[in-house]
Amino acid sequence: MKTVEEFKVENVEAINLGFSYFGKPYMSVHCYLIDGILIDTGQPLMRKDLIKVLRTKKFNKVILTHFHEDHSGNAAEIKKEFNTNIYGSHLTMNNMAKSYKILPYQHFMWGRTELVDMEPLPEIIEGENLLLKPISTPGHSKDHTVYYEKNRGFLFSGDLFLGDKIKYFRRDENYNEIISSINKILRLDFDSVFCAHRPQLKKGKLMFKRKLDFLLNFKGEVNNLYQKGYDEKSIVKTISNKEVTIVKWITFGDASLFNMVRASIDLN
Numbered sequence: 001m002k003t004v005e006e007f008k009v010e011n012v013e014a015i016n017l018g019f020s021y022f023g024k025p026y027m028s029v030h031c032y033l034i035d036g037i038l039i040d041t042g043q044p045l046m047r048k049d050l051i052k053v054l055r056t057k058k059f060n061k062v063i064l065t066h067f068h069e070d071h072s073g074n075a076a077e078i079k080k081e082f083n084t085n086i087y088g089s090h091l092t093m094n095n096m097a098k099s100y101k102i103l104p105y106q107h108f109m110w111g112r113t114e115l116v117d118m119e120p121l122p123e124i125i126e127g128e129n130l131l132l133k134p135i136s137t138p139g140h141s142k143d144h145t146v147y148y149e150k151n152r153g154f155l156f157s158g159d160l161f162l163g164d165k166i167k168y169f170r171r172d173e174n175y176n177e178i179i180s181s182i183n184k185i186l187r188l189d190f191d192s193v194f195c196a197h198r199p200q201l202k203k204g205k206l207m208f209k210r211k212l213d214f215l216l217n218f219k220g221e222v223n224n225l226y227q228k229g230y231d232e233k234s235i236v237k238t239i240s241n242k243e244v245t246i247v248k249w250i251t252f253g254d255a256s257l258f259n260m261v262r263a264s265i266d267l268n
């Protein structure tokens with residue numbers, strides 16, 4: 001099933017793309033357009049549908065939050081079709097310049113990203129009527145970057161938010177870096193969080209604070225058990241949070257509560 005949903009919040013246009021081989025899409029992906037700037041490019045499996053929608057829009061720049069295929073997936077095609085530059089952090093540029101392995105579930109859920117030549121992010125991205133500030137927020141991935149629009153209090157947060165009560169981590173996510181990145185953005189003044197998967201159009205900052213509290217409590221509980229001699233497996237069995245078996249199964253363990261427990265343990 002394919003779903004394309006569009007909505008507008010003030011001067012932000014959202015394009016929400018869902019794809020699944022059967023049943024309702026598990027996790028849809030939002031691209032955002034503001035003042036001629038397209039933020040993220042959706043999953044490769046929705047390429048034709050996105051291009052069709054973008055033909056009805058006006059934009060002259062594309063910026064990426066990170067290299068994961070549901071964000072970078074159509075950058076190469078958009079560059080070709082609309083003759084626009086694609087901007088991103090140096091790490092995102094490097095990731096998009098050489099081919100990398102993706103797991104079977106990533107093929108199945110999103111599809112493979114085509115490589116693309118990108119331009120480095122300026123310190124400030126200028127639209128016609130506004131400025132966006134890129135802020136490096138590693139943790140979900142090393143190259144993760146959010147974009148901040150100060151005057152309206154908008155944060156285009158890529159995958160930094162995702163939810164206030166996180167149920168699983170990818171194997172390559174860094175727990176402490178995510179906490180530092182959230183602390184960093186909490187120093188900013190914003191209310192609307194344009195998350196790529198679960199937008200929080202009001203009280204977004206409060207939701208980030210809730211996520212931070214949740215991550216700190218979880219980490220405290222896990223480390224308490226770890227210091228008592230519990231290993232990761234027995235911690236997973238003991239804590240009240242439960243493994244989402246279907247996610248662990250589909251991703252062959254790339255996304256799991258076990259990874260979240262492991263990532264939250266302070267080894268020294």
Ligand SMILES: [Fe+2]
Pocket residue numbers: 066068140159
């Ligand atoms: Fe991601």
